[in-house]
Every structure is written in structure tokens, then in C-alpha cells.
Amino acid sequence: MKQALTEKSIVKELKDGGILTPKGFMAAGAYAGLRHKKLDIGMIMSEAPASCAAVYTTSHFQAAPIRVSQDSIEKEGMVQAIVVNSACANACTGEKGLKDAYKTRELAAEKFGLLHQHVVVASTGVIGEYLDMEKIDSGIQLLQPGKSKSDAESFQTAILTTDTNMKSSCFQAEIGGKQISMGGAAKGSGMIHPNMATMLAFVTTDAAISSFYLNQALKEVTDVTFNQITVDGDTSTNDMVAVMANGFAGNEPLTPSDPEWPLFIALLKENCISLAKQIARDGEGATKLIEVTVSGALNDEEARVVAKQIVGSSLVKTAVYGTDANWGRIVGAAGKAKAFINPETVDIKLGTIAILEKSNPVEFCEEKARSYLEKEVICIDVHLNVGTGKGTAWGCDLSYDYVKINASYRT
Amino acid sequence: MKQALTEKSIVKELKDGGILTPKGFMAAGAYAGLRHKKLDIGMIMSEAPASCAAVYTTSHFQAAPIRVSQDSIEKEGMVQAIVVNSACANACTGEKGLKDAYKTRELAAEKFGLLHQHVVVASTGVIGEYLDMEKIDSGIQLLQPGKSKSDAESFQTAILTTDTNMKSSCFQAEIGGKQISMGGAAKGSGMIHPNMATMLAFVTTDAAISSFYLNQALKEVTDVTFNQITVDGDTSTNDMVAVMANGFAGNEPLTPSDPEWPLFIALLKENCISLAKQIARDGEGATKLIEVTVSGALNDEEARVVAKQIVGSSLVKTAVYGTDANWGRIVGAAGKAKAFINPETVDIKLGTIAILEKSNPVEFCEEKARSYLEKEVICIDVHLNVGTGKGTAWGCDLSYDYVKINASYRT
Numbered sequence: 001m002k003q004a005l006t007e008k009s010i011v012k013e014l015k016d017g018g019i020l021t022p023k024g025f026m027a028a029g030a031y032a033g034l035r036h037k038k039l040d041i042g043m044i045m046s047e048a049p050a051s052c053a054a055v056y057t058t059s060h061f062q063a064a065p066i067r068v069s070q071d072s073i074e075k076e077g078m079v080q081a082i083v084v085n086s087a088c089a090n091a092c093t094g095e096k097g098l099k100d101a102y103k104t105r106e107l108a109a110e111k112f113g114l115l116h117q118h119v120v121v122a123s124t125g126v127i128g129e130y131l132d133m134e135k136i137d138s139g140i141q142l143l144q145p146g147k148s149k150s151d152a153e154s155f156q157t158a159i160l161t162t163d164t165n166m167k168s169s170c171f172q173a174e175i176g177g178k179q180i181s182m183g184g185a186a187k188g189s190g191m192i193h194p195n196m197a198t199m200l201a202f203v204t205t206d207a208a209i210s211s212f213y214l215n216q217a218l219k220e221v222t223d224v225t226f227n228q229i230t231v232d233g234d235t236s237t238n239d240m241v242a243v244m245a246n247g248f249a250g251n252e253p254l255t256p257s258d259p260e261w262p263l264f265i266a267l268l269k270e271n272c273i274s275l276a277k278q279i280a281r282d283g284e285g286a287t288k289l290i291e292v293t294v295s296g297a298l299n300d301e302e303a304r305v306v307a308k309q310i311v312g313s314s315l316v317k318t319a320v321y322g323t324d325a326n327w328g329r330i331v332g333a334a335g336k337a338k339a340f341i342n343p344e345t346v347d348i349k350l351g352t353i354a355i356l357e358k359s360n361p362v363e364f365c366e367e368k369a370r371s372y373l374e375k376e377v378i379c380i381d382v383h384l385n386v387g388t389g390k391g392t393a394w395g396c397d398l399s400y401d402y403v404k405i406n407a408s409y410r411t
Numbered sequence: 412m413k414q415a416l417t418e419k420s421i422v423k424e425l426k427d428g429g430i431l432t433p434k435g436f437m438a439a440g441a442y443a444g445l446r447h448k449k450l451d452i453g454m455i456m457s458e459a460p461a462s463c464a465a466v467y468t469t470s471h472f473q474a475a476p477i478r479v480s481q482d483s484i485e486k487e488g489m490v491q492a493i494v495v496n497s498a499c500a501n502a503c504t505g506e507k508g509l510k511d512a513y514k515t516r517e518l519a520a521e522k523f524g525l526l527h528q529h530v531v532v533a534s535t536g537v538i539g540e541y542l543d544m545e546k547i548d549s550g551i552q553l554l555q556p557g558k559s560k561s562d563a564e565s566f567q568t569a570i571l572t573t574d575t576n577m578k579s580s581c582f583q584a585e586i587g588g589k590q591i592s593m594g595g596a597a598k599g600s601g602m603i604h605p606n607m608a609t610m611l612a613f614v615t616t617d618a619a620i621s622s623f624y625l626n627q628a629l630k631e632v633t634d635v636t637f638n639q640i641t642v643d644g645d646t647s648t649n650d651m652v653a654v655m656a657n658g659f660a661g662n663e664p665l666t667p668s669d670p671e672w673p674l675f676i677a678l679l680k681e682n683c684i685s686l687a688k689q690i691a692r693d694g695e696g697a698t699k700l701i702e703v704t705v706s707g708a709l710n711d712e713e714a715r716v717v718a719k720q721i722v723g724s725s726l727v728k729t730a731v732y733g734t735d736a737n738w739g740r741i742v743g744a745a746g747k748a749k750a751f752i753n754p755e756t757v758d759i760k761l762g763t764i765a766i767l768e769k770s771n772p773v774e775f776c777e778e779k780a781r782s783y784l785e786k787e788v789i790c791i792d793v794h795l796n797v798g799t800g801k802g803t804a805w806g807c808d809l810s811y812d813y814v815k816i817n818a819s820y821r822t
Contacts, residue, residue, distance in 0.1 A: 059746030061754045061770075092742060094755075094771055127739035128772040237746060314725065314813075322818025328538035331503060335470030335648060343472045344505075359472075360505055361539040399818075402725075403811050407733025 007266035010173055013274075014181075017170025019044055020152045022181040022206035024248035028146065029154025032139025034087035034125075034132060041139035042158030043108065044185075044202055045081040049118055050246035052079035053215035055222050057239035063091035064101040065121045066240060072105065075117040077211025079244055082202055083108045084159045085136060086187075087125040091237040100131045107140045122200055124161055124187060124238055152185070159187045159200060163282055169274035173267050175260045176251035180207045182267045186275040188282075201226065201241040201275050207264060208247030209254040216256065217268055218243050225272035228304055228393040229280045230312040243268070280394040285401030289377045290320055293392045296384040302339035303384075303391030309337040310380065310393070317398035320378050325369035327355045330380060345385040351378070358385075418677035421584055424685075425592075428581025430455060431563045433592040433617035435659035439557065440565025443550025445498035445536075445543060452550035453569030454519065455596075455613055456492040460529055461657035463490035464626035466633050468650035474502035475512040476532045477651060483516065486528040488622025490655055493613055494519045494554075495570045496547060497598075498536040502648040511542045518551045533611055535572055535598065535649055563596070570598045570611055574693055580685035584678050586671045587662035591618045593678045597686040599693075612637065612652040612686050618675060619658035620665040627667065628679055629654050636683035639715055639804040640691045641723040654679070691805040696812030700805065701731055703791045708800035713750035715802030720748040721791065728809035731789055736780035738766045741791060756796040762789070769796075 020027055029042040052073050056066050073079060083104060090097045101121055109116045123131070145151065156166040170183040188199030209217075218241070226241055247253070254264050281289040292311040297303035310316055313333035319326040327348055334341065348356035351372045355364050372378070378397075431438055440453040463484050467477050484490060494515060501508045512532055520527045534542070556562065567577040581594040599610030620628075629652070637652055658664070665675050692700040703722045708714035721727055724744035730737040738759055745752065759767035762783045766775050783789070789808075 057746075059743070060748075060752035061742050061746040092739070092767075092770055092772065127742065237743065318814055318818045321814070324818065328503070331472055331538065332470070332648065335468075335472040337471075341471040356503075359503060361503065398814060400811055400814050403729055403732070403809060403814060407729045407735065407810075 007262050008270065010263060011171050011266045011270050012173065013270070014170040014172060017181070017183050018152045018168040019155065019183040019185045019202065019204045020147055021170045021183045022204045022248070024048065024206055024246045025204045026145035026147055027151045027155040028143040029158035030139050030142035032085065032135045034085060034135055039154055039158040040087050041085045041136070041143065042155040043081055043083045043143050043145060044155060044204060044244070045112065045145045046244055046246040048246055049078040049080045050244040051077060051209055051211040051214050052120070052242060052244050053211055053218040054240055054242040055218060057237060059237050061092060061237045063089055063123060063238040064093060064097035065090055065123045066238060067098060068101040068105055069120040069122065069240065072117045072120050078118060079120050080114050080118040081108060081112060082120040082122065082242060083140065084122040084200065085139070086159055086161050088123060088129050088131050089125045089127050089238050090123040090131050091127045093128070093130055096130060100133055103133060104131070104136055107137055111140050120242055122238070122240055124159065124200055127237060156185045159185070161187065163187050165282060167275055167278040167282070169271045171267050171270045173263050175207065175254065175263050178249045178251040180205065180249045180251060180267065182207070182271050184271045184275045186279055188279040199226065199239045199279055203243040203268070203271055205243065205245045206247065206249040207245050207254060208249065208251050209245045209264070213255055214243060214245050217265055221265060221268045221272050224304065224391065225269060225276045228308055229276045230308060230393070230395050277394050280396050283396035284405045285399040286396030287399055288320060288397045290317070290380065290395045290397060291377065291392060292380045292382065294382045294384065295390045296386060297389035297391070298340045298387040299389040300391050301389070303389040304393065305339050306334055306337040306382065306384070307391050307393035309333050310382065311395035314398055317395065320373060321397035321399045323370045323373035325350060325355065325366065325373060330382065334382060340386060341384055342386050347383040347385065349381040418673050419681065421674060422582050422677045422681050423584065424681070425581040425583060428592070428594050429563045429579040430566065430594040430596045430613065430615045431558055432581045432594045433615045433659070435459065435617055435657045436615045437556035437558050438562045438566040439554040440569035441550050441553035443496065443546045445496060445546055450565055450569035451498050452496045452547070452554065453566040454492055454494045454554050454556060455566060455615060455655070456523065456556045457655055457657040459657055460489040460491045461655040462488060462620055462622040462625050463531070463653060463655050464622055464629040465651055465653040466629060468648060470648045472503060472648045474500055474534060474649040475504055475508035476501055476534045477649060478509060479512040479516055480531040480533065480651065483528045483531050489529060490531050491525050491529040492519060492523060493531045493533065493653060494551065495533040495611065496550070497570055497572050499534060499540050499542050500536045500538050500649050501534040501542050502538045504539065504541055507541060511544055514544060515542070515547055518548055522551055531653055533649070533651055535570065535611055538648060567596045570596070572598065574598050576693060578686055578689040578693070580682045582678050582681045584674050586618065586665065586674050589660045589662040591616065591660045591662060591678065593618070593682050595682045595686045597690055599690040610637065610650050610690055614654040614679070614682055616654065616656045617658065617660040618656050618665060619660065619662050620656045620675070624666055625654060625656050628676055632676065632679045632683050635715065635802065636680060636687045639719055640687045641719060641804070641806050688805050691807050694807035695816050696810040697807030698810055699731060699808045700788045701728070701791065701807060702788065702803060702805050703793065704803045705793045705795065706801040707795040707797060708802070709751045709798040710800040711802050712800070714800040715804065716750050717745055717748040717793065717795070718802050718804035720744050721793065722804040722806035725809055728806065731784060732808035732810045734781050734784035736761060736766065736777065736784060741793065745793060751797060752795055753797050758794040758796065760792040
């Protein structure tokens with residue numbers, strides 16, 4: 001714990017940075033005509049092939065671009081470009097959809113003189129519609145990757161669907177005597193447009209690291225970051241997180257046995273936490289970010305399970321929206337978590353306000369609790385007092401607008 | 412399948428019947444002063460000790476009355492009375508709460524001259540408050556069990572919290588040459604009052620059957636009925652389903668080897684399905700009952716898992732509320748179910764309208780779909796085409812009123 005804090009303190013956030021802060025990366029966004037107005041196709045490119053690792057949706061209905069990206073990345077773990085379109089998810093589109101996704105990869109590879117397997121593709125938008133390949137083609141031809149801040153923002157905008165804002169992150173640390181930068185861009189806010197969901201996140205770094213170890217790092221970090229957010233409990237057909245590491249920082253390739261490996265993990269984790277929280281906060285209809293931290297669990301995994309169960313409970317979400325300190329709802333949600341819980345030893349705090357101690361109600365000031373719940377970030381701390389496991393999950397409140405957005409879109 | 416249909420057709424529903432239709436049962440409801448006005452304490456009594464089986468909440472935070480009822484039923488499997496109060500759940504109330512629940516059992520036993528272990532107690536209402544034992548005592552003294560329809564309705568009313576209506580069921584069948592009646596009463600509609608939830612269901616029958624086999628039947632039936640409904644995904648601390656069988660019908664005690672055992676199961680199942688659907692339909696803010704049937708799964712259990720995943724999805728629920736035929740949401744929900752699904756072979760129907768065939772979108776009439784979704788009972792049929800497993804789950808739509816009820820109760 002102490003070490004983690006130290007690493008976190010060495011890792012520095014660059015508020016103004018993003019996916020182009022690491023050396024050797026370019027980005028672009030263009031208008032292919034898939035949407036009414038907004039930029040709808042974007043790409044990130046590395047000046048040289050980069051080690052790449054990715055995690056994908058666990059949905060049974062993986063979209064075509066997910067399958068093509070897996071094919072690219074599994075070939076040799078090296079990727080040079082990621083092409084993303086919004087408006088159409090190319091999911092549930094059968095053989096034709098798969099062919100279209102391969103064609104998208106081919107068009108981008110040929111336009112930029114890359115190997116096909118060095119291109120990753122991602123789509124987000126309506127399920128069950130085919131990609132308009134003429135528009136995709138003309139969109140790709142319009143892409144002009146550059147290194148300026150506006151190039152990064154064009155990419156960040158092109159990947160959004162109904163998100164209310166762009167999501168980016170950037171952190172730096174000195175590793176192996178070199179300044180290592182890592183930046184991220186993401187989209188995702190739940191199903192606002194009918195059949196539209198998808199969380200996509202792309203992380204760039206100039207660190208040198210093999211795709212094998214990058215993969216190991218990403219899996220470790222995903223479990224405690226992206227897998228710990230929930231907006232409405234549904235998993236998209238198109239979710240993907242991809243990291244590209246091009247080695248332009250000039251460090252010795254990193255391995256888990258390096259003393260500074262935890263620093264690299266911290267870099268990746270901070271980026272992913274930052275993006276994950278931005279996605280949760282921008283959940284459909286959300287007015288607040290909810291952060292639930294569970295400690296004293298049997299182990300970290302059980303702590304995460306309980307935290308996610310609480311933050312995903314419609315009753316907890318609605319109570320937070322209504323600034324109602326209903327601790328019974330937190331107990332209700334925790335009560336069904338698949339984890340060891342001693343019903344006699346639970347402490348719960350809302351911010352710093354103790355509301356349950358050793359599972360017994362604490363008299364608390366209702367007004368103070370309500371005024372805490374009016375904040376934009378709500379922290380719920382649950383201590384199970386049965387072990388040393390710790391975990392956090394993030395979500396958002398459940399408002400009238402959630403129902404409005406999802407019920408009345410086509411009426 | 413054919414046999415089940417036959418049994419179902421032999422089992423007859425009595426629209427006007429209820430918990431007092433089976434011979435040898437009495438009921439009562441009274442006003443103990445726990446609530447503002449409404450009857451708040453009730454009881455069901457058998458004229459002689461009855462075989463009893465029950466299933467309880469799986470929450471880590473089982474309420475005190477649940478523990479006392481388990482103690483009663485486990486003693487010898489015989490019960491003569493069930494006493495239920497609303498307004499206070501007696502949950503998260505520690506040692507004092509447990510003492511109060513035992514005291515409630517004792518007061519009822521002594522008032523009616525019963526053995527302590529022949530009394531089951533149940534509570535539903537606010538979590539974290541103690542029972543007012545003076546009021547409980549005076550309420551119990553007011554109980555005058557009778558056999559009229561109004562006695563049954565007094566009981567049915569006394570157990571309600573914020574339900575909008577009473578819930579009861581009644582079915583009959585001839586088994587072993589005797590007319591067997593079985594009736595049920597239930598409450599439950601989600602968390603309308605802060606910290607209030609709880610599904611309670613009580614079933615009476617005059618069949619003769621040992622508590623051992625009754626327990627076996629109840630477990631089998633619960634899995635496909637009460638465990639297949641969801642309003643908001645949260646499990647109460649006080650849930651309980653209890654069945655009393657007093658043998659007054661005079662049949663030979665039933666065992667699973669009887670040729671008519673499936674008929675008894677059908678009786679129990681029809682009662683439980685009826686009560687479960689009434690609870691789902693009365694979910695907080697609900698305007699519709701949603702019934703999801705999954706067939707063609709690897710086995711029945713996986714079919715039930717997928718059905719419950721779909722009916723519990725906030726996105727599916729909101730789409731149904733908004734009469735929006737978003738089949739992508741059904742796919743999204745099914746996609747994360749823990750079951751074997753072949754993403755290429757799924758058929759989906761909304762009522763009789765095919766919307767997905769072999770995982771490919773079907774052109775359907777949007778107007779027809781919308782008008783179907785305006786009905787009060789919405790059936791979604793999903794065929795996975797990978798096996799012969801079948802299962803159903805019930806739930807309700809997610810409306811503005813859900814948010815209103817849960818967010819603004821105390822504001």
C-alpha cells in the first residue's frame with residue numbers, strides 16, 4: 001500500500017496532455033458522412049510499428065471490428081495504426097459485416113503504406129446496420145495525421161457518439177533514466193442513441209516494452225479500472241481498450257522483473273482510472289460520479305465485487321440522485337454480493353460521515369448527509385472487517401434523464 | 412413438455428379463491444399502530460400443525476425474523492401459525508432485534524395456545540429500526556382468525572407495504588382421489604419506501620405431504636418462479652416464501668414416487684407463478700409486465716439465466732417503457748449472460764413479430780412493434796438454437812415513476 005502511494009506520487013499528471021504527448025504518435029479526425037455533422041472517423045498512428053495489447057468485450061455477440069482487431073494484434077503483437085468510426089457499430093452484421101471490417105483495415109493500410117496486420121479497427125454506433133463502405137473509403141482518404149493538439153482533439157471528437165464531452169488523460173514518469181509519457185482517449189456514456197453503447201479507450205506510450213509484457217500489464221490494470229465501472233450494467237458488443245507502446249522514449253525494454261515495473265503499471269493505471277472515471281461521470285443522464293471503496297474484504301477481488309455491486313445498484317444510484325442517505329440500500333446491494341461478508345462487522349461511511357458501525361445504525365445528522373450528497377463526486381466507503389482486501393468501483397447516479405434518454409429517443 | 416401442459420390443464424384456477432380455500436386454515440389482520448392507518452399485523456393459522464417448508468433470502472444480512480423462522484421450521488418441520496408485521500423489517504437490529512423476533516413468536520404462541528416452534532414470524536418495512544414490542548403485543552391480542560373472505564383480505568392487506576394492490580392466488584386439482592386446494596398471498600413491489608423492500612409469499616394447502624417432500628417441491632418450484640422475477644436487481648434482507656400443508660384434504664401423504672406427484676408440483680408452480688407475476692407487475696413505477704422466454708438453450712438453467720439477464724436489463728426495461736423496439740438492447744443483455752450462446756444462431760420475437768433470425772436483423776413494421784409494446788403484458792421470445800433448454804423470467808418496465816419514487820421520497 002505504502003509503495004503504491006509512492007509510485008502514484010512519482011507519476012505526474014499532465015492536465016493538458018493526451019494521446020500525442022508520447023513521442024512518435026500522430027492523430028487525425030475527419031468527416032466521412034456517417035453522421036449528420038460531427039467528425040465520424042479518426043485514427044491514431046505511430047511513426048513506427050508499436051507493441052500493442054488489447055482487451056475486448058466479453059459479450060457473446062462480439063462485433064466484426066473486434067474480431068478483425070484480434071486478428072491483427074494476435075499476428076505479431078505489433079500495430080501501427082488504429083482506425084475508429086462512430087455512428088455504426090458494425091455488430092450483428094454477419095459475414096458481410098466481417099468483410100467490411102477487413103476492408104476498412106485494408107483501405108487504411110493501403111492509404112498509409114502499412115501492413116494489413118498492423119492496423120486495428122474499431123466501430124461504435126447503431127447495432128444491426130451495415131457500414132457504408134463508400135463513406136468509410138472517402139473518410140479514410142481524408143485523414144491527415146498530425147501532431148498538434150487539434151489533431152488529438154479531432155480524433156477524440158470523431159470517436160464520440162452521444163457523449164457530452166471528450167475524454168482524455170496523460171501521465172508521465174521517469175523510468176530507466178528516460179522520461180516516459182502515456183496518454184489516453186476514450187468514449188462511452190451508456191446507450192443514449194438506441195442500440196448504441198460501447199466503451200472504447202486508446203492509450204499511447206513511448207515506452208519500450210514487448211507486446212507480451214504490455215498485455216500482462218493491461219490485463220492487470222483493466223481488472224481494477226475499466227472493469228470496475230458501470231453505467232447501466234450492460235456490456236456492449238464493441239468494447240475495446242488498446243494500448244500502443246512505440247519505444248520512442250529510448251528506455252531499455254521493460255519487463256516485470258525491472259525494479260521500475262510498478263512505476264509503469266502505475267502510469268497505465270492512472271491513465272485508465274482517469275478515463276474510466278470520465279466515462280462513468282458522463283453516464284447517460286448522470287449528475288454525479290459515485291466512487292465506492294470497499295476495504296477489509298477477504299481479498300482484493302472480493303472487495304472489487306462488493307464495490308461494483310453497490311455502485312451498480314439502481315436503488316443506490318437513485319438514492320444518490322435524490323440526495324437521500326438511505327444506507328439500507330447500500331446494505332441491500334452489498335448483501336447479495338458474491339463475497340464473504342460477516343453481517344455483524346460492517347462499517348459504512350458517506351464521505352466522512354459514519355452511518356453504520358459494526359452493522360449497527362449510527363445516529364447521524366440528516367442535513368449534513370444530504371448536503372454531502374449534493375456534491376458532484378460522492379464517495380461511499382465500506383469496511384467489511386474480515387480481511388485486508390481493498391477495491392474501488394465507479395458509477396453514476398440514476399436520474400429522470402436516464403429514463404428520458406432511453407425511453408423516448410424514437411418517440 | 413407435453414406432460415407439463417397436460418398437468419397444467421388439469422390444475423384449475425379459482426379466481427375467487429385464496430389462502431382460505433384449502434380446508435382447515437384461518438386468517439386475520441389487525442391494526443397494531445405500527446403504520447399510520449393501514450392494517451399492519453396479520454396471521455395465517457392452521458387448525459392443526461401443518462408440514463411446513465420455506466425458502467429464505469440469500470442476503471448476507473438476513474433479518475432477525477428470518478433467523479427465528481428458520482429455527483421454528485428446522486425443529487420438526489411442523490408449523491401452525493405465521494405472524495407477519497409490516498412497517499418495520501427488524502433487519503440490521505443486532506441482538507435486540509433477534510430477542511424481539513423471538514418475543515413476537517412467544518406472544519403469538521401463548522395467545523393461541525401453540526408450541527413456540529410451531530410459529531413462524533416475518534417482518535417487512537424499514538431497515539435499521541427496532542420493533543415497537545408494545546404495539547406488536549397489543550396487535551397480536553387483537554388478532555381474531557376466521558375463515559371468511561374478509562379475513563383473508565385483512566391478512567393480505569396487513570402484509571402490504573407500498574404495494575398498490577393485494578396479491579393472491581388459488582388452484583385446485585384432484586390428487587389421490589381427493590380434491591386438493593392450494594392458495595397463496597404475497598407482498599412485494601421493490602423499494603418504494605426508503606430501505607423498504609421484501610418479497611413475502613405464503614402458500615396454504617390441505618394436501619397431506621411430509622415437510623421433507625414439501626421442502627423438495629418448494630425448492631424445485633422456487634427456482635423457476637420467485638427466483639425468476641426481478642424488479643430492480645436488489646435482494647431484500649427479509650425475503651421468505653413459506654408453504655403450509657395441513658393434510659385436511661385426506662389424501663394419502665404425497666411422495667415424489669407417486670404418479671400424481673407432478674400434479675402437486677404443477678399446483679405449487681401455478682400458485683407461485685401467479686404470485687410472482689403479480690409482484691413483478693406491481694414493481695415500483697411499473698406500467699407493464701415483461702415476460703421473457705428463452706428456449707433452445709443448452710439446458711433449462713442456462714435458459715433461465717439468459718431470460719433473467721434480459722428482463723433485468725435497465726436498457727430493455729426502459730425501451731419497453733418507451734415502446735421502442737430496440738432489439739439491440741435484448742442482444743446486449745443476452746450477450747453478457749453466463750450461458751453458452753452461439754452468436755450466429757439467435758432468433759428473437761416481440762410477441763409474434765420476428766425481429767432477429769439467425770442473428771440477422773429482420774425487416775419488421777415499426778408501427779406494429781410499437782403498438783405491440785403499448786400492451787400491458789409484453790412477451791419477448793428468444794431462441795438460442797443450441798439445445799433444448801427452456802426458461803422464463805418476469806419483470807417490469809423502468810419508468811420515470813421508478814426514479815421519482817426512489818429519489819424523492821424524503822425530499
